[in-house]
Amino acid sequence: KRPSSTVIFIFGGSGDLNQRKLTPALYNLFLDGFMPDNFAIVGTGRTEYSDDKFRKHLLDGINDFSRRKDDKSGSWEKFAPNVSYLRMDADKAEDYKGIAKIIQDLEAAWGEHPSVLFYLAVAPQLVPDIATNLHKLKLCKDKASSRIIVEKPFGHDLKSAQELNSLLTSLFEENQIYRIDHYLGKETVQNILALRFANALFEPIWNRNYIDHVQITAAETVGVEDRGGYYEQAGALRDMVQNHILQVLCMVAMEAPVSFEANEIRNKKSDVLNAIRKIKKTEVQKYAVRGQYAAGWMKGAKVKSYREEKGVAPESTIDTFAAVKFYIDNWRWQDVPFYVRTGKYLMEKTTLITIQFKEAPKYAFPPEASETWRANRLTISIQPEMDIRLRFQAKRPGQTMSLNPVDMVFSYNDNYDEPQPEAYETLLLDAMMGNATQFMRDDQVETAWEVIMPILETWESRPPVDFPNYAPGTWGPEDAEALIAKDGRTWVTLP
Numbered sequence: 001k002r003p004s005s006t007v008i009f010i011f012g013g014s015g016d017l018n019q020r021k022l023t024p025a026l027y028n029l030f031l032d033g034f035m036p037d038n039f040a041i042v043g044t045g046r047t048e049y050s051d052d053k054f055r056k057h058l059l060d061g062i063n064d065f066s067r068r069k070d071d072k073s074g075s076w077e078k079f080a081p082n083v084s085y086l087r088m089d090a091d092k093a094e095d096y097k098g099i100a101k102i103i104q105d106l107e108a109a110w111g112e113h114p115s116v117l118f119y120l121a122v123a124p125q126l127v128p129d130i131a132t133n134l135h136k137l138k139l140c141k142d143k144a145s146s147r148i149i150v151e152k153p154f155g156h157d158l159k160s161a162q163e164l165n166s167l168l169t170s171l172f173e174e175n176q177i178y179r180i181d182h183y184l185g186k187e188t189v190q191n192i193l194a195l196r197f198a199n200a201l202f203e204p205i206w207n208r209n210y211i212d213h214v215q216i217t218a219a220e221t222v223g224v225e226d227r228g229g230y231y232e233q234a235g236a237l238r239d240m241v242q243n244h245i246l247q248v249l250c251m252v253a254m255e256a257p258v259s260f261e262a263n264e265i266r267n268k269k270s271d272v273l274n275a276i277r278k279i280k281k282t283e284v285q286k287y288a289v290r291g292q293y294a295a296g297w298m299k300g301a302k303v304k305s306y307r308e309e310k311g312v313a314p315e316s317t318i319d320t321f322a323a324v325k326f327y328i329d330n331w332r333w334q335d336v337p338f339y340v341r342t343g344k345y346l347m348e349k350t351t352l353i354t355i356q357f358k359e360a361p362k363y364a365f366p367p368e369a370s371e372t373w374r375a376n377r378l379t380i381s382i383q384p385e386m387d388i389r390l391r392f393q394a395k396r397p398g399q400t401m402s403l404n405p406v407d408m409v410f411s412y413n414d415n416y417d418e419p420q421p422e423a424y425e426t427l428l429l430d431a432m433m434g435n436a437t438q439f440m441r442d443d444q445v446e447t448a449w450e451v452i453m454p455i456l457e458t459w460e461s462r463p464p465v466d467f468p469n470y471a472p473g474t475w476g477p478e479d480a481e482a483l484i485a486k487d488g489r490t491w492v493t494l495p
Ligand code: BG6
Pocket: 152, 220, 239
């Protein structure tokens, strides 16, 4: 698969996302032969850059953050001339003429009309201005070949997401709008569909008759770093649960699609979001736990509390940890809890999905055969480990009937030599190809907001009294353990 001639305008071109993720992704696509023969990448922003200085800035990013650095074989020298910089003010309609001129010139040079992608890697408040100006200057009038890619956060709450959607859909066709959630581009997340729907083995037991509960953990070992300003407007629930975690949950819980057509997959995910039980405001405490990190130690280094971070209010009530118990009210999942948790400065960096099966109906072995009678469990490690483990009981060799749990493991690294593309590579290639399957549709984003709004509103109206409530390097606040322990279950972490 290879896209046709394409020009990509990156708004926020001088920013972090472009330097760390977007240009490295495009560079890796180039090295792997996925970029079209004719392509141009134009960074835009207010900062002054000459083309050369901009290229140097991006090369530094590649050397620091890309899965492949510049190996001095001349590839960068072939890639770099396709990169340029356009200084402009995103809120000045006048400045967009520069964009029109670039497209015109490329069209003349390439002898064909290119696909045009506008990647909005900017603060959310700039999105409406940019979208309006792109529309005003008719830069997206070709509905088949022009697309606009919108980064998260997509809105700040349900209302602002609805407003943003109605603005965007009034200016563009829905199939021109690519709302990105980079988790959907991760290899291991895409593999959930392969595991579930390319095998006859799992699907028959993938339901409330056999599954006791599901867990999703997305734990990070970093704090908010230099993103205090952004994070103060977000918090863990908005930053991770509303998007990444709910999207992963949809992949685990959705019904089998009949095709891989974008809307078919998105309909099936939407069905899950629509079926998630809305937590009553009076019951938020029963279903959701928030936390904020204190000062402490991470891997031998002293770290500041969240409230001491740059850009953070000293009395901040923002959550850096969130855990929620969801229910999905449909035939497949009725009464099966989905426990999710995420946080900064936790004990390990790990994103893990656990499918905990019910116990065997009858345990005929002598009680001494096993200290703990554990039921089967499937764990899907999304990152940094990439593997799938099926845990079951085995007889320990010897003359006594002694059982212990063992793991049958599929590991990406043991099975494949191919390098793993980064999520942004996959998603940028999809966007260039016009494939929106792994992007979010307007209704998905809004329903995901609907799901978390009762929690957000309750938390915002009742400031926490116990913040900060967890130490760096732990698994978060004690209440998060209690959330699952009161149901007689425990959070799963891999050994
Ligand atoms: C981003 C969040 O969307 O995802 C960050 O804004 C978070 O706070 C990041 O660190 C995690 O992504 P990944 O791919 O490192 O798991």
